Amino acid sequence: MLQIPIQHRGIILREFTDNDIPYVAKIAATPGFNFYALMPSTATRAEIEGSAARFVHYAQALQQVTPDTQIRECYKLAVAEVATPEKLVGYVALDEWSESRGEKRDIGYFTDPAMQGKGYATLASVILLEQFFGATTYEYVHATVHPDNTPSRKILQKLGYQATGAFTKMVRGIVEPRITLSLHKDDFYAATVAFRDKTTDQNLGKLPARPGELNHV
C-alpha cells in the first residue's frame, strides 16, 4: 500500500479532489491537448467540463484498497508543486491493464500544456513507480503509446521501458496505431538512479541528465 501523498524534489503526488475539476477542464480545453479520457479541446465547453468531472470522480472512486491484496487496483494521482499543492500541474497513474491478458498496471500521465517540458511527467512517473515497486511484488508494469507521441516515448525511454509489440485501437471511431512496452523493475532502478537520488538539488527544470542513452523505445 502506497502512502499518499508522496513528495520528492519539490513535487507532490496527492489524491484528486473536486477542486481539481476546473484545472482538469482548463487543461483539456487547451488547443492541441489530447488525452484519451478527456474530451478533446474541439468539444463544447460543457462536454469538456463534463469529462473533467467524470475523470476526477472516477479517480476518487478508485481511492480504495482491494481486500485480498491490500493494494489499490489503481493509483490515479494529482501532480502539483509542494509550494502550491492545490494548483494542479498534471496527472500520473498506474491503471489496471487487462484482466483477460493476465497483465496489470499501465502507466499514464498528462501535464498542463503551460507546464510541459519542465520534467514534471518524468519525475512524477519515477516517484510513483519507485513507491509502487518498493511496496508491491510486481516485477513489471506496462504502457501503450501512439508512435507519434514523442514526449511520452521519451519519458518511457528514460524510465527504462522496452518495446514489446504493437496493435491498433479504435479511438472515437478512428483506427490508430499503438506501441506496447514493458518495464521490469530492475531496468527501472538502473535507468532512473539519477532521478531517484534524494541528495541532489530540489529544482524542477534542473533535473539531472538522463542516466544513459538506452534507446529502448
Ligand SMILES: CC(C)(COP(=O)(O)OP(=O)(O)OC[C@H]1O[C@@H](n2cnc3c(N)ncnc32)[C@H](O)[C@@H]1OP(=O)(O)O)[C@@H](O)C(=O)NCCC(=O)NCCS
Ligand atoms: C506526454 C506529456 C505528459 C509529457 O509531459 P511533460 O511534463 O512535458 O514531460 P517532461 O517534461 O517530463 O518531458 C518529456 C520529454 O518530452 C519532451 N517534450 C515535452 N514537450 C514536447 C513537445 N511539445 N515536443 C517535443 N518534445 C517535447 C521533453 O523535452 C522531454 O524530453 P527530454 O528529456 O529529452 O528533453 C505531455 O506532453 C502531455 O500531457 N501530453 C498529452 C497527454 C499524453 O499524451 N499522455 C501520454 C499518453 S501515452
